[in-house]
Amino acid sequence: MADAGVHTATAADLSEIVRIHRETWRLAYAQLLPQEVLDTLDTDEAWxxxxxQGAVLKATEGEWTVGFVVASKAPDDEVAKADGTLPADAETTALVSVLVEPRWGRRGHGTRLVAEAARRLVETGATRGIAWVPEADKASKNFYERLGWTGDGTVRTLDAGGRPLREIRVSGPLAVRLDD
Incomplete structure (x- = not known):
C-alpha cells in the first residue's frame, strides 16, 4: 500500500469530500434510499x-483522498435517550461519522480516521463517541463493532423521501487501537 495518512481537511479538499460522500452513498445506500434523496445530498456549503470548524479529517493513500470523518461534540438531540432526557455524559459525548470509498475499503483508512478523530476529541474533553447507522447497513455496523462500539438501544426512523429509514445509534469508547 502507498503511504496512508490522516490530515485535517481544508477548503481545497471540499470538492473531493463532496464527491466521496455522494458517490459512496449512491453506491452503498441505493437499496435503502430513493434516488431523489440520493440526488439531493448535503450541499457544498454544509461541508x-x-x-x-475543523470537524473534518481526510484519509489519504498516496496522492488520493479516499475517505473522511466528521467528528465534533454531539448536539443534545443526537445524544438524548429515547425518552428525551440527556445522559450524565452528554457534555462530553462526540458525534462521529466516517466514510471511506468502497474501492479503498479494508485497508485501515476508516480505523485510522476514527483513531485520529478520537485522539483529538479526547484532547478537548470528550469521553465517548456515538454514531448513527442505517439498521440494514451491515458493513458499517461491523466496522463500529470492531472499534468496540455497540448499539445502545436507541433507534430513530427518518423520512427518506417518503420511505422510512430506520437507524440505530452505536456508542463506544474514544480509545481506538491501531493494529501494527
Missing part, C-alpha cells in the same frame, strides 16, 4: 462549514 464548507464543517471543514471551516
Amino acid at each position: 464548507a462549514l464543517a471543514v471551516q
Whole structure:
C-alpha cells in the first residue's frame, strides 16, 4: 500500500469530500434510499462549514483522498435517550461519522480516521463517541463493532423521501487501537 495518512481537511479538499460522500452513498445506500434523496445530498456549503470548524479529517493513500470523518461534540438531540432526557455524559459525548470509498475499503483508512478523530476529541474533553447507522447497513455496523462500539438501544426512523429509514445509534469508547 502507498503511504496512508490522516490530515485535517481544508477548503481545497471540499470538492473531493463532496464527491466521496455522494458517490459512496449512491453506491452503498441505493437499496435503502430513493434516488431523489440520493440526488439531493448535503450541499457544498454544509461541508464548507464543517471543514471551516475543523470537524473534518481526510484519509489519504498516496496522492488520493479516499475517505473522511466528521467528528465534533454531539448536539443534545443526537445524544438524548429515547425518552428525551440527556445522559450524565452528554457534555462530553462526540458525534462521529466516517466514510471511506468502497474501492479503498479494508485497508485501515476508516480505523485510522476514527483513531485520529478520537485522539483529538479526547484532547478537548470528550469521553465517548456515538454514531448513527442505517439498521440494514451491515458493513458499517461491523466496522463500529470492531472499534468496540455497540448499539445502545436507541433507534430513530427518518423520512427518506417518503420511505422510512430506520437507524440505530452505536456508542463506544474514544480509545481506538491501531493494529501494527
